[in-house]
Amino acid sequence: MVAKHVNTLRTEDKIFAVSREAGSAVLQFGKEKVVNATVGAILDEDEKLAVLPTVIKTLRNLPDTEFAAYAPIPGTPDYLESAIQSTFRENRPEGYIKASATPGGSGAIRHTIWNYSDIGDTILTSDWFWGPYKTLAEENLRKLSAFSLFDDEKSFNLHSFEVKVSELLERQDSLVILLNSPAQNPTGYTLSDDEWGQVIETVKGAASDGSKRITLLCDIAYIDYAGRASDTRSFMSHFSGLPSNLLVIVAFSTSKSLTMYGLRTGAAVCVSSNKDVVQEFSDVFETSNRGTWSNGTRCGMKLLSEIMNNKELLLRVDEEREEFRQLLEKRAEIFIEEARGSHLDICPYKSGFFITIPAIQPEESCKLLKKENIFAVPISRGIRFAICSVPLYKMKGIAEKIKGAIS
Ligand SMILES: Cc1ncc(COP(=O)(O)O)c(C=O)c1O
Incomplete structure (x- = not known):
């Protein structure tokens, strides 16, 4: 039915597809046993969506008309x-x-x-x-x-x-x-x-x-x-x-x-x-x-x-966010340190939500990782591991397992 210029070759979004598989694994094996490194948002150490408290409070205090009006x-x-x-x-x-x-x-x-x-x-x-x-x-x-x-x-x-x-x-x-x-x-x-x-x-x-x-x-x-x-x-x-x-x-x-x-x-x-x-x-x-x-x-x-x-609100929001930034830094430190120990080559990470590992067969490697209940996203030339969504205690040992899956 669609017009000539429309791209009909759309497949399901890869990230959401792997994320759903991770969800099924959680139901089957329990949350503690599954590493879901697919989510592109910060999850706290309990794997709940991290929200800046001052931001949500400020939002909730806005008058009704701010929500309703164009x-x-x-x-x-x-x-x-x-x-x-x-x-x-x-x-x-x-x-x-x-x-x-x-x-x-x-x-x-x-x-x-x-x-x-x-x-x-x-x-x-x-x-x-x-x-x-x-x-x-x-x-x-x-x-x-x-x-x-x-x-x-x-x-x-x-x-x-x-x-x-x-x-x-x-x-x-x-x-x-x-x-x-x-x-x-x-x-x-x-x-x-x-x-x-x-x-x-x-x-x-x-x-x-x-x-x-x-x-x-x-x-x-x-x-x-x-x-x-x-x-x-x-x-x-x-x-x-x-x-x-x-x-x-x-x-x-x-x-x-x-x-x-x-x-x-x-x-x-x-x-x-x-x-x-x-x-x-x-x-x-x-x-x-x-x-x-x-x-x-x-x-x-x-x-x-x-x-x-x-100024006061801004300072508070900056401080609350800084805690999450430091959490990301700690998660990254564990991964990078262990990658060094396992001779795992990674893209040059400075900061942020993701670490990427170059891989020749990303799809195959991610399949192997799934067998160990580690869910990451295969991208065209590597594996994207979302440190933003994995708590500190689950970061340990991941680099070595990825090394095994790409070798
Ligand atoms: C690199 C990059 N740019 C832009 C965006 C856009 O996000 P949004 O449209 O929610 O601002 C994202 C979201 O994941 C992103 O990863």
Whole structure:
């Protein structure tokens, strides 16, 4: 029945499928015996969804009308200012800046692809990437291509990035680049400030051809689990003084930062040296909002602005989140230490929700792990292990078992 352009080859979301298998194993063998490393949300040490108490309390105290009423299509003005403030904190780059509300970071990525690349264009990202980037590209009639994220030293592969940027710009006039850092999903990698500097120099170089339009989307979904707010945002100073045919759009999301995954509250925050480019961004995102999901979740918007406009609340939320960040750090420490002991090669993890292990036959290896009641997600070139959902006591011995399953 569906139209010609529709992709009918959809299979069930792999992550939810493995997660369901883990659920069945829990019923059969008991929770203590099963390691479910599939869930992309922080679970506490009792394996319950971790929620920041101050956030939920603030949300519950909002007046009824904030839950019931529509939000303006671009987002409430207070929210837009709060999203900008939350994105940059003390590291606001020089330039014109505007935000547009979107349902999560996903919405910001969707609208960026739609408005800043041509139909049929190829979008660029790294070879380790969050799977939905491909869906978002293809759903909007674009393709996705990748550069190698890591070089032989396991640092950012600038050469591969440069080659891919110039290759794509030889055949198309616009280029959208999706970079997820800090605490990348799936590897946990974070580009250093120097690496960001090199990325920006590369795209500035490409933009010296004034006939090209380049949009760098910086996906910061996990930024608040990568360290102190001022440190994790220092790279954003590189977004100052851009040429007017180079636009930076930051995909901001409260899903992880406020542990409010289902509230669908995010924004696209754009930075440009050109006032008209920023106004155009605002206009086209408003039209795209109207033409897709209409408007965002008003109570989610109000929640963020209540927190950002109250120093005491913000401090409390930061402190509560810091506890979860430290928990992730402890879980990662166990895994990384044991991986070293077992000579298990892992992608260079710095912080975040996931650790990824390169594997030649990820599906086969994950099947072997399932026999030991360890459930992780096979991705195209490895195994994604969600440390965010596995309590400390279950982390022990995992690295060795994965080593066994991939050998
Ligand atoms: C890398 C990455 N980017 C963006 C998102 C978008 O999340 P949301 O749309 O809930 O903000 C996610 C969610 O898992 C993600 O892992």
